Amino acid sequence: MSKPNPPTLDVRDIEVQYGPFRAIFGVSFSIGRGTTVALLGPNGAGKSTIARTISGLVRPSKGSIIFDSTDISRTSAWKIARLGITQVPEGRGIFSSLSVSENLQLALRCQSSKSQVASLLNQAYETFPRLGERALQLAGTLSGGEQRILALARVLLIPPKLLIVDEMSLGLAPVIVDEVFAGLSAIKELGTSILLIEQHVNRALEFADQAVVLSKGEVILAGPVSELGDMDRILIPGKREG
Numbered sequence: 001m002s003k004p005n006p007p008t009l010d011v012r013d014i015e016v017q018y019g020p021f022r023a024i025f026g027v028s029f030s031i032g033r034g035t036t037v038a039l040l041g042p043n044g045a046g047k048s049t050i051a052r053t054i055s056g057l058v059r060p061s062k063g064s065i066i067f068d069s070t071d072i073s074r075t076s077a078w079k080i081a082r083l084g085i086t087q088v089p090e091g092r093g094i095f096s097s098l099s100v101s102e103n104l105q106l107a108l109r110c111q112s113s114k115s116q117v118a119s120l121l122n123q124a125y126e127t128f129p130r131l132g133e134r135a136l137q138l139a140g141t142l143s144g145g146e147q148r149i150l151a152l153a154r155v156l157l158i159p160p161k162l163l164i165v166d167e168m169s170l171g172l173a174p175v176i177v178d179e180v181f182a183g184l185s186a187i188k189e190l191g192t193s194i195l196l197i198e199q200h201v202n203r204a205l206e207f208a209d210q211a212v213v214l215s216k217g218e219v220i221l222a223g224p225v226s227e228l229g230d231m232d233r234i235l236i237p238g239k240r241e242g
């Protein structure tokens with residue numbers, strides 16, 4: 001009998017400390033290939049800490065993080081990025097003094113043929129028409145929401161194995177939030193696994209396959225979204241939007 005595929009990411013019993021303060025207590029979860037896990041919980045629950053720990057910006061004091069069968073819990077952030085984990089909105093920055101089109105072309109600098117670059121750019125503009133309309137505009141003059149869309153378009157051009165999305169739609173107009181989710185869908189279709197931290201809980205649950213709910217640095221609920229039932233019981237009503 002053939003073995004099932006190992007998950008893209010396996011977080012095993014990690015603890016994270018900031019000096020004497022322990023933010024994460026024995027958290028474990030995994031993300032299957034091409035699937036999305038929503039990481040939910042109230043403010044201060046530890047969602048961003050987990051995102052930063054996976055990206056290598058913070059080290060766990062205990063436990064391990066296995067990415068593509070390799071333990072990355074002691075690997076530097078730049079090596080983790082090279083292995084195929086991208087975090088947005090941080091991570092791959094955009095260049096303010098370059099145009100939208102130049103930013104996208106820079107992401108494609110390793111593509112060999114001009115026709116390949118042109119076809120990928122067209123695909124990006126089809127997914128994000130707003131960027132097509134602003135192709136010649138300097139990225140630094142885009143609105144905050146448009147800059148996030150540009151960052152997503154760069155991810156779409158070179159899809160990572162794992163995309164960590166930490167509050168991408170925070171403070172954005174609903175129409176831009178729709179574009180963010182359309183972009184995430186396009187990236188997911190390319191086979192990228194996604195860890196989604198999102199204040200619009202209902203949107204996150206519509207998009208995700210699995211959810212992990214944190215409270216005070218611990219997992220209090222985890223499983224397929226379809227089996228989790230009514231989240232009102234668990235999540236703070238004020239955080240439940242969208």
Ligand code: ATP
Pocket residue numbers: 018021023041042043044045046047048049050
């Ligand atoms: P939010 O939804 O508000 O962003 P979160 O679930 O992402 O919250 P974290 O930002 O991971 O939570 O914070 C978890 C805990 O760790 C909080 O108590 C926070 O104050 C603490 N914390 C986060 N970053 C640091 C830091 N650099 N130094 C010390 N404590 C920190």
